[in-house]
Amino acid sequence: MxxxxxxxxxxxxxxxxxxxxxxxxxxxxxxxxxxxxxxxxxxxxxxxxxxxxxxxxxxxxxxxxxxxxxxxxxxxxxxxxxxxxxxESGALAVARNVQEVAVLEELSAVRGAGEVELVGAARVRQELSGSGDPAILGGALLHRDIRxxxxxxxxxxxxxxxxxxxxxxxxxxxxxxxxxxxxxxxxxxxxxxxxxxxxxxxxxxxxxxxxxWVHTELAEPFEVNRCALQMALVRPAAHTSIKRAVLTGTSMLRYPAFAETAAAAALRTELEARSPELLAIDANLMLTQRPDGTLLIGDSHHTETTQDPFLSEATSDTLMQAAQTLLGRNFEVLQRWQGIYASSPQxxxxxxxxxxxxxxxxxxxxxxxxxxxxxxxxxxxxx
Ligand SMILES: Cc1cc2nc3c(=O)[nH]c(=O)nc-3n(C[C@H](O)[C@H](O)[C@H](O)COP(=O)(O)OP(=O)(O)OC[C@H]3O[C@@H](n4cnc5c(N)ncnc54)[C@H](O)[C@@H]3O)c2cc1C
Missing domain, CATH: 3.50.50.60 (FAD/NAD(P)-binding domain)
Structure with missing residues (x-):
């Protein structure tokens, strides 16, 4: 043909x-x-x-x-x-230490409650379909996000x-x-x-x-590499309903509106002390629920030009344990995979x-x- x-x-x-x-x-x-x-x-x-x-x-x-x-x-x-x-679900950013609360307060003050609405621990638990990590202090609803x-x-x-x-x-x-x-x-x-x-x-x-692979002359000056992420699809307990995309403290180190707050530096120090295992895999602990009720959970980050094809069980375990702590309940892992996106430090x-x-x-x-x-x-x- x-x-x-x-x-x-x-x-x-x-x-x-x-x-x-x-x-x-x-x-x-x-x-x-x-x-x-x-x-x-x-x-x-x-x-x-x-x-x-x-x-x-x-x-x-x-x-x-x-x-x-x-x-x-x-x-x-x-x-x-x-x-x-x-x-038009919006997202939920969960705060489990005072530094995360401070990041969310700062962003909400800039954007206004109509876009970034601060909520208390009870509302965060409700958004997570009950249960949840006992460490939850509160959170923010990011109303413009969609899924x-x-x-x-x-x-x-x-x-x-x-x-x-x-x-x-x-x-x-x-x-x-x-x-x-x-x-x-x-x-x-x-x-x-x-x-x-x-x-x-x-x-x-x-x-x-x-x-x-097709235009090395463009990729090289911009240091375009491959960033590999480990993900999992899980089946949560029956009747788990989590409408919003769920972000956590590690997300606040990554996405610019959070990372550019004055409070973000103290959050990094806090997570380095309390969650070194998540920073070691450059985690962005987050999840979304698909229409069939399953949850997409991730992720880790590893940047290299040529990526190993092998998934690390230790990385998966770290992510799954962190997700179980966040949700305060167990789930069944159905699939694991690697996703890759282009990454430039510039x-x-x-x-x-x-x-x-x-x-x-x-x-x-x-x-x-x-x-x-x-x-x-x-x-x-x-x-
Ligand atoms: C695990 C993971 C989670 C992520 N989560 C989010 C998220 O929640 N929100 C968000 O905004 N972003 C997220 N991203 C990033 C987002 O997925 C990517 O930025 C986006 O999908 C890139 O789209 P793309 O079309 O450039 O690449 P791709 O979806 O990879 O598509 C590239 C296409 O080009 C084709 N192709 C390649 N080479 C050739 C060739 N020589 N000839 C013909 N066809 C070719 C491929 O077959 C492929 O279909 C995530 C990424 C990963 C890996």
Whole structure:
């Protein structure tokens, strides 16, 4: 089979059918452009289906907060169009020491209770479906956060896109590089693929953490590496209902709106003393509940260019024990897996021209779901 290069060539060629590629395809459709999407696999199985499905809005700051706010609207709009689960659930940040309370108080003072609402221990326990760690002191409700089911959303979005006029897909088709970037800024671009050349007016390369496999010259200067995370799917006790995405103290060291508070430094010192096992695996202890009642629990972080394929049982045990303490109850582990995202110490995302009319877009931090649709708007605004 040769690649089904649309005739005439599409306005936009998207490489990669993860959330970043599909959000760009959706933005192109919204702008009335024709789109051809290629992916090396037969369906998306990358970071976009392995995550928590958490659009983590209120914990972002600066430009990331703007992108996340735009993405929030994009998720809700496309949930309605494509028929996938998305809920304006908000998130719950649980505080189990005075330093965590101080971080949440500081953020709430800046954002206001309408966005970051402080709540007491009883409400936190109720949000965790009863029980909960006896150490819980209180928490905050982050009202703008939303959730999707990561195992459903990207597939449904791709299926919906495939029904739109002017949209076509070529699965099991690998991008191999730019063949001809055209001689004028308006000229078409031809890329090489495993099924032959494909031409379009413009190409957007969204290959996630494999950017260095196709464009090492871009990945290396930005120190783009692979960050591997360990995750688990668990079955909680019957009738466990946790509406919000749940964040903890380790999340407060990670997401910028928390980490930029004055109180965050004391929190790091506290967690280094009380929870060294979580910092040793660079944990972000958090969970979300899928529509079928199972919980997505994670995660650890390990950054390296080439990742070992082996899951560490010790890391899993640390995460599962911490989650059981948080919930105050046991659960049954159903699945474990590794997810990988692109990571750069320099910036949270890249939008870079590779050649005339060829742009690489990669989220180089763990917030691709959060900023996806907003990032796509930003990319197109630059053309
Ligand atoms: C465990 C885990 C938890 C996370 N939790 C969250 C969260 O709750 N909220 C959040 O905002 N973010 C989260 N993230 C980050 C988020 O999942 C990623 O930032 C996002 O999914 C990246 O999307 P992507 O489309 O760039 O990559 P991917 O989903 O990996 O998609 C890339 C696609 O490109 C294709 N591809 C690669 N190379 C080629 C090639 N040469 N030719 C053709 N196709 C190619 C692949 O087949 C793949 O389908 C998490 C990540 C992980 C791993």
């Amino acid at each position: 040769t690649v089904s290069n649309p005739v005439p060539p599409a306005d936009v060629l998207i490489v990669g059918a993860g959330i970043i590629g599909l959000a760009h395809a959706a933005e192109a459709v919204a702008r009335g452009l024709s789109v051809h999407i290629i992916d090396r696999d037969t369906r998306a199985v990358g970071a976009s289906i392995r995550n928590f499905g958490h659009c983590c809005v209120s914990a972002q700051s600066g430009e990331l907060l703007e992108l996340a706010s735009a993405a929030r609207e994009g998720w809700l709009r496309h949930s309605a169009l494509a028929g996938f689960f998305a809920v 999707v089911d990561p195992r459903e959303a990207v597939g449904r979005l791709a299926a919906w896109l495939a029904t739109q006029p002017g949209v076509s897909f070529s699965w099991r088709t690998s991008y191999l590089g730019v063949a001809d970037a055209g001689s004028s800024p308006e000229g078409p671009v031809t890329v090489r693929t495993s099924r032959g050349p494909v031409t379009a007016s413009r190409a957007i390369v969204c290959v996630g953490h494999d950017l260095d 910036q949270s995302f890249l939008i870079k021209e590779l050649a005339p009319n060829v742009t690489a877009v990669s989220v180089t931090s763990g917030i691709g779901m959060t900023i996806s649709f907003g990032l796509a708007q930003k990319t197109f605004a630059q053309f």
